[in-house]
Amino acid sequence: MPQITRLFIKSALFYFVAALVVALAIALNPLLALPRVVITLGPVYFHLLMVGWVTQLIMGVAHWMFPKFTRAKPRGYTWLIWTTFFLLNSGLLLRVVAEPLRALQPALGWGWLLALSALLQWLAGLAFVAHSWPRIKER
């Protein structure tokens, strides 16, 4: 299994646990007096699950299992998949921090971090598609 695939899958597993911990906090919130930030975590939970866990697992396994690009470059332009990994994770982590902060303190300019997070994740998606598209071929 390539190194970048291991990184994707281990990060995905981390996000899976994190997403369920956030879901647990949201479920406990009506019963316990948890910090006010918990009520803002709905979108964070869903994106930890769908981007951090599901999409990242798919990306790691796809890089590993999709048909070879060429004999000389079996997994294609690997810099693109490394770029995907760093853009996606920095974008997602930025969202996890910035979204609750913006909800609690909208006047403090946290919105720019959310915009940056959007840009990073969008570029990650484009990099993954550019990396994977040439490897989708008939045999």
Place this chain on the structure above:
Amino acid sequence: MPRLSCWFIRAALIDLTLGFTFGALLLWHKGIPLHPMLWRLLPIHIEFLLLGWTMQLAFGVAFWILPRFQTERGNVALAWLTFGLFNTGVWLVGIGSLIDATGWLLLLGRISETAAVIAFVRHAWPRVKAPGV
């Protein structure tokens, strides 16, 4: 990789691109407001990523790797039917959520998606088998 899997996976990558683009616009707008109408992209963002990307990728990979009958993949016509109906459904639901207040496009899209999933189950069911059967 068989031709149909290529079609499924390429369509999934197109939906990933569109879904991420809509999602990026929504998240940007949440941080730095652009236009209130952008919130209408939320259903199409969810549709393209949950169904168009993840489910469609699963169809494509399943068609590729599920056990075969000798060298054949069973009723391939049903799997092609899945591809056509599923993508029609995703686009109808997506566009319907943007422009159709009556709900008819949404309904047609969901019917198309449901028919696609039934066709895929009919295709895949016999391929879920022990080796040599």
